[in-house]
Amino acid sequence: MPSTFRRRAVLGRSAQIALLIAGAGVLPAARAQTSGNWPKAAFDGKSLDEVYKGLGIAKPVESADIAFTAPDIAENGAVVPIAASTTLAGVKRIAFLVEKNPTTLAGLFDFTDGVETSVKTRIKMQQTSNVLAVAVTGDGKELYAQREVKVTLGGCGG
DSSP states (O other), X not given: OOHHHHHHHHHHHHHHHHHHHHHTTSSOOOOOOOSTTSOHHHHHOSSHHHHHHHHTOOOOEEOTTEEEEOXXXXXXXXXXXXEEEEXXXXXXXXXXXXXXXXXXXXXXXXXXXXSOOEXXXXXXXXXXXXXXXXXXXXXXXXXXXXXXXXESSOSSOO
């Protein structure tokens, strides 16, 4: 048998085994939240206040305890790298909001106890706007850090 055929057979069998193991629940798998417990109203929000209301939080207070990084200028609004982290105890959620986007809430990340509250992602931005990283603690504190990101080429169809 040619070696190409054997490699394909091994790769195909490996993929089948991996699917069986993942299906059995042995390996962790990322799953989209499809049940009714995700904050639909927050993702549908068209302004900062609507998102806060949808998340069930008060207007956050600016804090130096949140390390937030974003580029000063994003050459392509379709892929804007951002990151947020904090050493504050008890942070349960970090949300990224883009003030002038058609959909203000760009990302929402929940944390459990015992994990590092740090997240890096890429977002889409339609135009130059303030971007906020909002941290919500288990004891009800809402804090944020913000940066203005200038966009030279819009990424939200604009």
